[in-house]
Amino acid sequence: MKKWMPWIGWTLLATIVVAVIVNLIVAINIPTAIMQETINKKFNFPGNQWVFQPPITDQSTDVVRPAPDDIYSLCVYDVSRYPLRVTSMTSQYWTISAFAMNTDNFFNLSSSQAKTNPAEIVLVSKSMIYKDPTGKAQVVTAESDKGILMITMVIPNQDALPGILQIQKQTTAELVK
Amino acid sequence: MTDIKTIYKVLIVAAIALVAGTAIGFVTVNPVANLVTSGSNIKNGPWSTNLAFGSTGANPYVKAWIAENGLMAVSSSLSIYLAAYTDDNGQPLAGNCDYLIQGPAPRSGYWNITVYNENGFLIANDQNRYSFSSTDIQFEPDGSFKIYMSRTQKQGNWLPTGNAKTLNVYLRLHDSGTAYSTAAALKAAQLPNIVKEGCQ
Numbered sequence: 001m002k003k004w005m006p007w008i009g010w011t012l013l014a015t016i017v018v019a020v021i022v023n024l025i026v027a028i029n030i031p032t033a034i035m036q037e038t039i040n041k042k043f044n045f046p047g048n049q050w051v052f053q054p055p056i057t058d059q060s061t062d063v064v065r066p067a068p069d070d071i072y073s074l075c076v077y078d079v080s081r082y083p084l085r086v087t088s089m090t091s092q093y094w095t096i097s098a099f100a101m102n103t104d105n106f107f108n109l110s111s112s113q114a115k116t117n118p119a120e121i122v123l124v125s126k127s128m129i130y131k132d133p134t135g136k137a138q139v140v141t142a143e144s145d146k147g148i149l150m151i152t153m154v155i156p157n158q159d160a161l162p163g164i165l166q167i168q169k170q171t172t173a174e175l176v177k
Numbered sequence: 178m179t180d181i182k183t184i185y186k187v188l189i190v191a192a193i194a195l196v197a198g199t200a201i202g203f204v205t206v207n208p209v210a211n212l213v214t215s216g217s218n219i220k221n222g223p224w225s226t227n228l229a230f231g232s233t234g235a236n237p238y239v240k241a242w243i244a245e246n247g248l249m250a251v252s253s254s255l256s257i258y259l260a261a262y263t264d265d266n267g268q269p270l271a272g273n274c275d276y277l278i279q280g281p282a283p284r285s286g287y288w289n290i291t292v293y294n295e296n297g298f299l300i301a302n303d304q305n306r307y308s309f310s311s312t313d314i315q316f317e318p319d320g321s322f323k324i325y326m327s328r329t330q331k332q333g334n335w336l337p338t339g340n341a342k343t344l345n346v347y348l349r350l351h352d353s354g355t356a357y358s359t360a361a362a363l364k365a366a367q368l369p370n371i372v373k374e375g376c377q
Binding site for chain 1: 186190191193194195197198199201202203205206209210231232233237238240241243244245246247248249250251252254255256286287289291293296297298299300301302305307308310312313347349351352
């Protein structure tokens with residue numbers, strides 16, 4: 001056996017180890033990087049406020065595979081300092097979902113699960129202890145201090161769209177100071 | 178002298194491993210994510226899904242795949258998204274072919290079927306028709322449904338495919354209770370068939 005043969009083996013082994021580690025680190029960070037880029041470039045609107053998206057068309061390219069029967073409301077939340085109270089009228093099929101910066105969908109509520117109409121939630125940071133004084137809101141602990149809230153309302157048919165748009169605009173977000 | 182030579186060799190090995198390993202690590206992320214995700218997918222005919230989508234417990238490669246292919250996918254406890262990139266015979270869905278999607282109505286409070294182009298976006302068409310849902314589809318007398326996916330106009334539920342080169346179809350199931358909540362239930366479910374009727 002040539003003297004340099006073991007060194008080739010060590011080089012290959014070390015390369016594989018580095019590749020596996022780098023591969024895993026990149027994979028772990030991809031969701032956060034894409035989420036951050038999406039917030040910076042596509043959802044670059046004021047934080048802790050709802051932005052009512054227009055109905056989806058073939059010109060909608062903010063996210064891949066958008067659902068054309070749904071109408072979306074988005075809120076880039078930041079609960080690092082104060083909790084965020086959200087109220088939303090529910091419609092025939094309505095959902096609210098919360099996504100952490102690593103894209104984890106850590107909270108969902110649908111119209112069939114909501115106990116009140118309008119539905120009320122208070123989103124709080126992991127570092128906060130909060131008790132809702134009204135007792136009506138569902139207190140949700142955010143997986144990350146920043147992230148995205150999304151409300152989806154189904155448009156059952158085009159005739160229902162004006163009513164859905166009216167309901168959509170009654171959605172509120174307010175920091176609890 | 179031998180020790181210095183050995184140190185040089187170790188440094189060279191480390192340098193090669195760092196450069197080559199980092200490059201390989203970067204370029205193989207997407208293939209590995211595709212492999213891991215497809216490996217854990219639940220398949221039923223042309224349809225596939227992954228109950229880990231949107232889940233906080235999903236492994237990093239599934240999360241990476243979702244971030245790149247369906248950002249803000251909700252947990253399967255709320256909705257299940259099934260994707261089809263092929264017909265029932267496993268042939269890729271081609272933009273120049275006609276397809277019939279048919280089956281019993283899914284057991285969900287609300288469902289829809291949407292067609293996308295090769296980039297995952299809606300296909301422009303004069304009818305502004307991109308999907309059919311449980312609330313606007315014309316059902317057959319027996320409660321089943323048929324959707325025609327084609328570039329040319331069809332009678333009934335027609336999903337125009339415009340100038341798309343390849344197609345992919347999403348079946349979204351909302352408010353399904355426990356009907357599709359497990360891998361076993363999804364594998365056993367009677368999901369719509371996708372049958373090629375011909376090509377232009």
